[in-house]
Amino acid sequence: MTAARLFLWIFSARRALLGALLSLAVGVAACELAIPWLLQEAVDVALGHGAPSSLNRIGGMMIAVICGLYVVHCLLLRVEARVLYEGIFRLRQRLYTHLLSQPLAFFSRKRTGELVHRVVSDTSVFEDNAVYLFSDLPFELLTGAGVVTLMALTDVRLAVIVVFFLMVASLVSAYVGRPLPTLRKSLQTVGAAFTARLQEALSGIRTVKSFGRERHEIARLDEENRRFLDLDLKEGRVEAFLLPVFDLMELLGVVLVVWYGAHLMIENRITAGGLVAFLAYMEILAGPVSRADSYYRHFQHCRAVSERLASFLSESEVLPARPAPMLPAGAATEPSSIIFDQVSLTYPGSERPAIDRVSLAIRPGEMVAIVGRNGAGKSTLMDLLLRFYDPTSGRIVIGGSDLRTWDVDQWRETVGIMTQEVFLFHATIEENIAYGRLAASAAEIEACSLEAGLGGLLKRLPTGLQTVVGDRGNRLSGGERQRIALARLFLKNPKVLILDEPTTHLDGEALRDVAQTMVRLSAGRTTFLIAHRPEIICLASRVVLLDNGRVVAEGTHEALFASEPLYASLLASWARDRTRRKREGGEVAGAGVA
Numbered sequence: 001m002t003a004a005r006l007f008l009w010i011f012s013a014r015r016a017l018l019g020a021l022l023s024l025a026v027g028v029a030a031c032e033l034a035i036p037w038l039l040q041e042a043v044d045v046a047l048g049h050g051a052p053s054s055l056n057r058i059g060g061m062m063i064a065v066i067c068g069l070y071v072v073h074c075l076l077l078r079v080e081a082r083v084l085y086e087g088i089f090r091l092r093q094r095l096y097t098h099l100l101s102q103p104l105a106f107f108s109r110k111r112t113g114e115l116v117h118r119v120v121s122d123t124s125v126f127e128d129n130a131v132y133l134f135s136d137l138p139f140e141l142l143t144g145a146g147v148v149t150l151m152a153l154t155d156v157r158l159a160v161i162v163v164f165f166l167m168v169a170s171l172v173s174a175y176v177g178r179p180l181p182t183l184r185k186s187l188q189t190v191g192a193a194f195t196a197r198l199q200e201a202l203s204g205i206r207t208v209k210s211f212g213r214e215r216h217e218i219a220r221l222d223e224e225n226r227r228f229l230d231l232d233l234k235e236g237r238v239e240a241f242l243l244p245v246f247d248l249m250e251l252l253g254v255v256l257v258v259w260y261g262a263h264l265m266i267e268n269r270i271t272a273g274g275l276v277a278f279l280a281y282m283e284i285l286a287g288p289v290s291r292a293d294s295y296y297r298h299f300q301h302c303r304a305v306s307e308r309l310a311s312f313l314s315e316s317e318v319l320p321a322r323p324a325p326m327l328p329a330g331a332a333t334e335p336s337s338i339i340f341d342q343v344s345l346t347y348p349g350s351e352r353p354a355i356d357r358v359s360l361a362i363r364p365g366e367m368v369a370i371v372g373r374n375g376a377g378k379s380t381l382m383d384l385l386l387r388f389y390d391p392t393s394g395r396i397v398i399g400g401s402d403l404r405t406w407d408v409d410q411w412r413e414t415v416g417i418m419t420q421e422v423f424l425f426h427a428t429i430e431e432n433i434a435y436g437r438l439a440a441s442a443a444e445i446e447a448c449s450l451e452a453g454l455g456g457l458l459k460r461l462p463t464g465l466q467t468v469v470g471d472r473g474n475r476l477s478g479g480e481r482q483r484i485a486l487a488r489l490f491l492k493n494p495k496v497l498i499l500d501e502p503t504t505h506l507d508g509e510a511l512r513d514v515a516q517t518m519v520r521l522s523a524g525r526t527t528f529l530i531a532h533r534p535e536i537i538c539l540a541s542r543v544v545l546l547d548n549g550r551v552v553a554e555g556t557h558e559a560l561f562a563s564e565p566l567y568a569s570l571l572a573s574w575a576r577d578r579t580r581r582k583r584e585g586g587e588v589a590g591a592g593v594a
């Protein structure tokens with residue numbers, strides 16, 4: 001997509017309104033041009049070139065034209081606002097729709113702040129500049145063309161002098177203002193980097209404060225801020241030259257017209273009214289011409305930001321869909337068998353596969369524990385199952401069909417996932433649970449919250465389910481957030497369940513509670529359980545040991561413990577870690593996590 005096509009797309013939705021806009025612009029231009037013409041008539045009548053009685057008629061016409069101008073101008077502004085703001089609405093909508101439709105791989109390459117900046121700030125820069133192109137440009141162009149025609153009809157040489165001077169002024173301005181578009185574009189890029197940095201510092205505020213790194217973050221923000229300052233100052237220097245140039249040229253033009261026009265009057269080749277009208281036309285023309293360079297700049301800003309937005313919209317990551325999806329009948333409602341068939345995945349830019357020829361067959365309703373050290377590929381394997389990525393080679397077969405032939409949305413409806421870091425929205429507990437099934441009733445939500453062990457918490461909170469959980473759920477403890485995530489899954493009622501280290505932050509009673517809830521939740525569902533603790537791993541009927549992306553061993557917990565030295569040593573080292581952390585007082589039952 002090019003910038004020009006994007007621009008046309010933004011404003012093409014309301015073609016009828018664009019037609020109305022043009023007609024109203026013609027009306028405004030006509031009214032503006034009628035006034036100097038009537039002025040000329042009035043002056044000439046006063047100087048004896050007509051019947052004095054016609055003066056009242058001319059005065060009345062002037063008032064009528066001025067009232068007409070007011071009405072047409074109001075209408076013009078209303079139509080303009082509609083075309084412009086509806087266009088901006090469509091642009092914003094297209095940007096966030098594009099953004100949210102990207103697969104996960106897209107977001108691992110981007111900074112959130114930069115993406116937010118694109119949707120919020122780039123559109124507002126576009127709007128700020130497009131408003132000038134819409135609000136004045138059409139009728140100023142028409143008025144300009146009309147004025148030049150009327151001036152040429154009055155006296156060609158005078159018209160040539162005026163137009164020549166105004167054109168020279170515009171060319172000088174355009175020359176002086178050449179660096180502005182590039183500066184503007186750089187300002188937008190710097191703005192995006194600044195937003196990203198600020199956003200990162202704020203979302204990691206606990207880490208920043210716990211390391212006492214406020215000054216460090218402020219210094220990094222200062223760096224970006226200074227880049228803003230440098231660009232702003234450069235822009236200011238260019239504008240300081242630019243703005244007075246035009247006033248200078250305009251005044252010179254007036255002097256020349258009066259000088260030469262007075263000679264023409266003495267030679268009786270123009271009436272006094274004609275010269276007055278000429279000066280009035282020139283005044284009208286000076287407006288649009290003096291603003292020509294600023295229109296040009298607004299146009300350039302629009303172009304710069306449209307280019308950025310167009311390239312952003314062209315940039316996308318697509319999961320290659322297989323043609324002719326063949327969703328097996330009833331597959332979405334039955335917990336089906338899941339087969340990993342020689343599945344490998346190498347992340348873009350990485351040399352080593354994160355998943356290496358994994359073959360696994362999981363029976364419907366089975367609970368499988370996936371165990372392995374950090375970076376073994378456990379979460380990646382689950383990302384493949386959710387189709388956040390497609391395998392580089394091999395295939396995942398669900399209910400007899402390659403996952404790539406499934407409808408992605410329908411498949412994800414079938415799967416429920418809970419991870420170590422539970423994400424809650426800044427909303428009530430009820431709304432956060434309802435995220436599992438938006439159409440759920442209040443009674444269903446309450447039942448699921450009790451099922452997930454939230455009863456105690458809800459009793460303690462004066463507003464119960466209506467309590468707002470804070471940004472990312474920061475007003476709740478880690479264990480409480482986990483229970484809300486479990487309630488969400490009860491409500492979603494998925495056929496396949498992925499529990500990726502859901503109990504990492506828990507210990508003691510809280511751990512036992514959540515483990516019991518997990519057992520209830522997983523009943524009758526095909527479940528993948530990624531865990532570190534033997535008491536959780538034991539819940540699974542089979543354990544798969546993953547290392548360097550490969551399946552090293554499979555079997556029951558007891559069998560692996562007896563036969564696999566790697567498995568036994570992993571469990572032992574995790575147990576040592578936990579004991580050490582407990583001794584250091586780092587782990588509190590069910591407590592919040594930084």
Ligand SMILES: Nc1ncnc2c1ncn2[C@@H]1O[C@H](COP(=O)(O)OP(=O)(O)OP(=O)(O)O)[C@@H](O)[C@H]1O
Nearest residue numbers: 108347350354372373374375376377378379380381
């Ligand atoms: N988006 C990504 N881009 C590139 N490499 C990645 C990406 N995500 C993970 N990796 C790499 O893939 C490998 C497997 O990571 P994965 O997150 O699956 O490990 P894990 O077994 O879940 O580890 P942990 O126990 O720490 O959660 C790691 O080497 C990791 O660095």
Ligand SMILES: [Mg+2]
Nearest residue numbers: 378379380500
């Ligand atoms: Mg992981």
